[in-house]
Amino acid sequence: MRGLFGNDWNWIVAGLVSAVLLIGLSFLTHFPFLVSVVIAALVFAGLVFVLAPRQLFEGLDLSSIGGSRVAFARELLAQAQPAADRLAATARTIPDKDMAAKVKNLSDIAADVITRVEAKPESAPAVRRFLTYYLPQAAEVSEGYAALANRRAPSQARLTNVGAVITKLQDAFVHYADSLADSELGTLDVDLRLIQESLKEDIGR
Known part of the structure; x- marks a missing residue:
């Protein structure tokens, strides 16, 4: 995914956090599995953007x-x-x-x-x-x-x-x-x- 919304690291970190969150919600807090998947997916998408490195000339016209x-x-x-x-x-x-x-x-x-x-x-x-x-x-x-x-x-x-x-x-x-x-x-x-x-x-x- 390098070059798309950052480098590989933001995708890896987002994936790990989302996986841990999915397991925690499903098995530790007994959230419905489908709800846990939706929450984990939203967290994954958010982290991909938040952790993406700033691009050169970002914000310049x-x-x-x-x-x-x-x-x-x-x-x-x-x-x-x-x-x-x-x-x-x-x-x-x-x-x-x-x-x-x-x-x-x-x-x-x-x-x-x-x-x-x-x-x-x-x-x-x-x-x-x-x-x-x-x-x-x-x-x-x-x-x-x-x-x-x-x-x-x-x-x-x-x-x-x-x-x-x-x-x-x-x-x-x-x-x-x-x-x-x-x-x-x-x-x-x-x-x-x-x-x-x-x-x-x-x-x-």
Whole structure:
């Protein structure tokens, strides 16, 4: 059922809960079997929808955005999300608190960029390199650091080298997050100038 009202997990969970409910109603509370089946079926249908994962661009009016732009953003986000999830998971496995915080910061920035692109698909080209290169590379490097750090006798020299790369990656992440914000504010200066000209014309100020 993958792709129809979510992935397989919402169907599996809904089926298990409904089966348990059917057994409980029929044999423990002695509900009429037919009534129990109807109740279990309604619960199953409800859980399938409730547990279905949110879809990309859900709630957005995509009619004003070109189909190619939406498809491009969808492809980028589909590639980027697993790397962002890996970053978040890796941050929890790093014993050094300072480095764990840095990886967590990378994860937070990645999540913010992904959220912004999802809210405004046409902004995807501005962060294409971030989503397709820096984000997966950051996940790879962070996982490498975690693997080194969790050894019984980790090499401090290697940890220092990998940690330095993670620190530099923070600069790249901030750069792309800010460039995305700048692209969203691209018309602000023009809007302000037009407002000022209108105010000067209308009220002399």
